Amino acid sequence: MQFSIIVPTFKNYKYLKTSINSIKKNSSYNHQIIIHINGKDEETENFCKTHNIQYTSTEKNMGLCSGVNIASKKSINELIVYAHDDMYFCPKWDHFLISEIKSISHKNFYLSSTQISPTKALPGSKMNHIYFDCGRSLENFDEQKLVDNFENLKFSDLQGSHWAPHVISKNLWNKIGGFSEEFNPGFGSDPDLNMKLWINGVRIFKCVNKSRVYHFGSQTTRKNKNVVRNNANKTFLLKWGISIEFFVKYYLKRGDIFNEPLKDFKISFSSFFPFLICKIKYFFLNFIKR
Numbered sequence: 001m002q003f004s005i006i007v008p009t010f011k012n013y014k015y016l017k018t019s020i021n022s023i024k025k026n027s028s029y030n031h032q033i034i035i036h037i038n039g040k041d042e043e044t045e046n047f048c049k050t051h052n053i054q055y056t057s058t059e060k061n062m063g064l065c066s067g068v069n070i071a072s073k074k075s076i077n078e079l080i081v082y083a084h085d086d087m088y089f090c091p092k093w094d095h096f097l098i099s100e101i102k103s104i105s106h107k108n109f110y111l112s113s114t115q116i117s118p119t120k121a122l123p124g125s126k127m128n129h130i131y132f133d134c135g136r137s138l139e140n141f142d143e144q145k146l147v148d149n150f151e152n153l154k155f156s157d158l159q160g161s162h163w164a165p166h167v168i169s170k171n172l173w174n175k176i177g178g179f180s181e182e183f184n185p186g187f188g189s190d191p192d193l194n195m196k197l198w199i200n201g202v203r204i205f206k207c208v209n210k211s212r213v214y215h216f217g218s219q220t221t222r223k224n225k226n227v228v229r230n231n232a233n234k235t236f237l238l239k240w241g242i243s244i245e246f247f248v249k250y251y252l253k254r255g256d257i258f259n260e261p262l263k264d265f266k267i268s269f270s271s272f273f274p275f276l277i278c279k280i281k282y283f284f285l286n287f288i289k290r
Helices: 013-026 042-050 064-072 093-103 143-152 170-176 189-199 232-240 244-251 269-289
Strands: 003-009 032-038 054-058 079-082 087-089 109-117 166-169 204-215
Touching: 003 013, 003 064, 013 032, 013 042, 013 087, 032 042, 032 064, 042 054, 054 064, 079 170, 093 109, 093 204, 143 204, 166 170, 170 189, 189 232, 189 244, 232 244, 232 269, 244 269
Parallel strands: 003 032, 003 079, 032 054, 109 204
Antiparallel strands: 079 166, 087 204, 109 166
């Protein structure tokens, strides 16, 4: 069982190189890797050519969503993994995802690895990643510290996933049309993808504890001043009638311990007023548009 791993990148060669090298070094299987290069980037293109890595490219930065959709057309395997270009893949990351997939009797799932991050969770929020500081940048990254300790960090399988790196079947990816390009450059694209999966009957949204990656923190999108942000919350609300926050909390139950597949959403006492607020905002935005 092999993956087609799609990694979009935008002028982030050093992190991308580290990420790809970790996939090659720490994977249990020989996966297809496809890079999408957003905008002219000779350094990254030469790296791909030198190491015989498949890639697609666009002259301009088309955004994460468009880039991944373009690259996905080159996928040859039944399972598609989407990953960021600033992630270090820990040993056997793929083994544990594949073991999980084999235990499921169908392809209606959305699985992700567990992120290890040098950043603590915000006060009051559920811990949906492992806090373990091995460096906030490549300049101070302690790879040996990570490799020596990542397996011993206590955590659990969680509901709701932590987005990338995620894996879904190619058939499911094609059925929902991949990422929605109205969310370019990428903010809000993950919950939108999850909502499309939800309305197509997916109820297994699982963060697999033993599959682990180290995430430096979205070096491309969040720390690059040249990246234009979209209004993801507004776009999501107008499209689905609820907010990203509501969907993640009440549908996906993100951060809860995974015990079983999710149930169909039903309004409860605790969700009634947040749901009402979503609808008021939704109708207000539509009124303003008219």
